Amino acid sequence: MLDPRRLRLLDDLSRLGTIAAVAQLRGYTASAVSQQLATLEREAGIPLLERTGRRVRLTDAGAALAAATDDVLLALEQAEASVLAARGTAVGTVRIGAFPTAVRTLLPTALARLAERHPGLRLHVVELDPADVPAALRDDRVDIGLVQDYDVVPRAAARGIQSAPLLEEAVHLATRGRAARTVADVRDEPWILAGPGTLCRAAAVHLCRAAGYEPVTRHVVDDFATVLALVAAGQGVAIVPQLAAVDVPPPVRLDPVGTTRRTRVAHRAGAGRRPEIRAFVDVLRAVAEELPHA
């Protein structure tokens, strides 16, 4: 029988690319990982790794085995969830990965309510961009994550990840001035965009392209409060979701762009039956329901 711990190392390697990174992720030395993978390779009877330069690459067989590993880890986590479900009460630590806006708006209420209902539960919040959530869930760095998709940017279905809808907000164009403006109207204005690789940036760029132009980037800022301050200072235009539209500085004007942003709460498929995961998801959905959202 193949050892799932070794399989997991191979699976990690298929995503991270280097043995050193796998070692760091799992808290081992590179030596240990190297030895374990060598053992796995000997058991398999065929080369799984290919030494290429000073790095290492998976062979076809290695990639196939890494792919098959996902099912093993899923089944194992489901088995663990079944004992936790049998144990009943929601105890232990749950690690949540969420984006800043949610941390300020949704989470405070949710955390308070959870602490009240489940005193034994310890909650650990990690600020995490939605784009990094699937990888963080897979690597077991968080148990729950908030993901997003704009209806203009389709979300890739992540294998082994389950999610439930949380809320749906309108997206606004933030400008300075009195007149209502559309994305097409501000083609000559500089833009304030989020960092590369983020969904917010992708959505903004997509909207501009749909309006027939490429946005000129002046500032790169992730935090929406800062974004609004910059817009107020006349530094450019930006798009912001409804949730971020609190304490809008007076000179800033918000006009809906006809796009919605959906937020979902995600977890590893195998963890779905864990009581603490269920409790957290339930509370989060209840809190989102109560929120005033357009």
Next chain:
Amino acid sequence: MLDPRRLRLLDDLSRLGTIAAVAQLRGYTASAVSQQLATLEREAGIPLLERTGRRVRLTDAGAALAAATDDVLLALEQAEASVLAARGTAVGTVRIGAFPTAVRTLLPTALARLAERHPGLRLHVVELDPADVPAALRDDRVDIGLVQDYDVVPRAAARGIQSAPLLEEAVHLATRGRAARTVADVRDEPWILAGPGTLCRAAAVHLCRAAGYEPVTRHVVDDFATVLALVAAGQGVAIVPQLAAVDVPPPVRLDPVGTTRRTRVAHRAGAGRRPEIRAFVDVLRAVAEELPHA
């Protein structure tokens, strides 16, 4: 992460009932199994086993975990199959569980053809009643098994087992004499039945009951050649499938009873991609296709 080896012991226990039996199956001492299960229980954090008298019984949590284990073992075997598939050639040992009739008719040709096509393959045949095949597959005592169902006796779908149709034969009533007879006609004759728990016996009993009577058992014999000899000796009547109807002694008359027996080749779902399993199944189906069957 839960250790799949420990999980497998729990899964075995859920079917075998005693720790001693699990130990014997896996080649351990009972002490080792007891210790491993105790460790699993400590990791789970809830009682999995309940000491009842001098035996042991699974708690609800234990049964749930044992059920979840099936998916783990399936995924693990699939992972192993993926490396064997990557290695390509059909080598190693394949253990086949088959009923005597098939061993005499189907297997000789199939084994010869396999030896010719895959010289590296070692084949191990175990005589096994179809009723025991699912358990033997699950316990990893065989890799391939021949199962049967009569259309009057529905086959229970076994979880984690895959099967493919092999052949379909007519079933005959064996009597001594010249006149064609039906099952209803021989209600006053003594019957020669197969051993308790076998499908053949169940099918015969079912046919009699459908004809409105309970068969009177005179002899209990599994081997069809012996059965036919006894019928020839005027010791009673019996039903035999087409495959067994070779070298029928002269005084014996065979009349179809309108029932068919289906034979299928089965293997663990996770082993489906193993090249040696595929090769064996393919050859077996080809041989069955060539066979003259009504």
Next chain:
DNA sequence: GATCGAGCATCAGCACACCTTACGGCTACC
């Protein structure tokens, strides 16, 4: 083009996990 650093493999050593043997307690059955 020489130097340095990153990444991986190998080796020795140590701690721990796992299995066996031996033993005792308990229960069901004769």
Next chain:
DNA sequence: GGTAGCCGTAAGGTGTGCTGATGCTCGATC
């Protein structure tokens, strides 16, 4: 009430898996 079957615990030996040190190769840098 004796006995055999079944399970759990204790002690001990063996192997596995980790760390730390060392050496190697390749790629980037000045």
